[in-house]
Amino acid sequence: MPTAAVKQQDLNDSQPLWREAELKSADAMGRLMEFWGFRRHMGRLWTILYLSPDPMTTTELAEILQLSSSAVSLSLGELVHWGAVRKTWRPGERKDFYQAESSVWKLLRRVYERRELNLIREAIDAFGEAQRQLAETRSLLGQEERRRVDYMHKRLSRLSALSKAGERLVRLLVAGRMINPADLQSAEEEE
Amino acid sequence: MPTAAVKQQDLNDSQPLWREAELKSADAMGRLMEFWGFRRHMGRLWTILYLSPDPMTTTELAEILQLSSSAVSLSLGELVHWGAVRKTWRPGERKDFYQAESSVWKLLRRVYERRELNLIREAIDAFGEAQRQLAETRSLLGQEERRRVDYMHKRLSRLSALSKAGERLVRLLVAGRMINPADLQSAEEEE
DNA sequence: ACGTCTGTTCAAGAAAATTTGAACAAACTG
DNA sequence: CAGTTTGTTCAAATTTTCTTGAACAGACGT
Secondary structure, three states: OOHHHHHHHHHHHHOOOOHHHHHHHHHHHHHHHHHOOOOHHHHHHHHHHHOOOOOEOHHHHHHHHOOOHHHHHHHHHHHHHOOOEEEEOOOOOOOOEEEEOOOHHHHHHHHHHHHHHHHHHHHHHHHHHHHHHHHHHHOOOOHHHHHHHHHHHHHHHHHHHHHHHHHHHHHHHHHOOOEOOHHHHHHHHOO | OOHHHHHHHHHHHHOOOOHHHHHHHHHHHHHHHHHOOOOHHHHHHHHHHHOOOOOEOHHHHHHHHOOOHHHHHHHHHHHHHOOOEEEEOOOOOOOOEEEEOOOHHHHHHHHHHHHHHHHHHHHHHHHHHHHHHHHHHHOOOOHHHHHHHHHHHHHHHHHHHHHHHHHHHHHHHHHOOOEOOHHHHHHHHOO
């Protein structure tokens, strides 16, 4: 009694013809999102909602993507947290309905603002802290080691300059202003 | 007999005073690299090399970061593959020496070119393929479903437009030319 | 107030990745 | 050419991350 196989068969039969195209798109976005550091399912769920003219329930989503209700709840919650999905309700219906935030540009900005900028700032802080630490030890060292530490200090300055250029660049992106990648290049070059 | 503790103590004693700052920087870069989808150790190894005035051996690297030789070999190999680290040799010395490629800008470009662009292109292809599939089924559907499929098709056009704008944007980045993020924004707006 | 429906949380189990030591291969030395 | 040294590869073991089903909590209708 191949329960799983039968179930799969039933599903295939009852699926609309466009389901395959829908899943293919969802998977493509899932890969993008996963690469971008999010859960794979977040991209898939968002896409299903984005492609649907009407808000959908967790039940429908779970069925389409063959996910457990807890998996759906978890990833949807995170999507809501990022503002990528909104809850809505229907008069008379008890279930929650979800719809995709459809401005991808808005979403990109929000993520870069909340996440990537923080990450870069932490790196900048770490480099600065390391430099401070080097400066402290400098007086305790012999000539040979002192030159070594000075070298490190200079290199850390370059990493700092680069990170700061990166931060500036992301801030411009978020603001929708023109970006000049040559800034990154030159951040690295000046003595 | 706290072997591990003793070993750790020995290490601490024999470390130069600037080792802590060095590790702190390496870890910061490790986090950045990990977030960016590379092995955590790649960022750490690269940083140690970047901060060193002289090329280093796998043995030194393994000792500093407390890694097994195989871990070092693996991650260094990948760094070499990405052009982030170069092998060099010293007359008389049998061991390989490694030095960091110090132009971060060059590295960024290479990665975006080889990796991110591919990823985006795959997504673009998937969306296009899905649209084609929808067009094929359209004639088989009733009026209600046809409207549904048309909606999906329109949405996929938007995803395609966005992805293509993203691809263009990355290509400009790689080329070091000016970027206008507003292109992304408008890719989404035109019906 | 009770039973039902819905959504979330959590701990256990499954899957995926990283890490390691050992085996292998290659290059050099005496 | 035998014996080292060095570097890579591989499968096993570990760690981490994901997934799941069950337990819990809240809201609703009767």
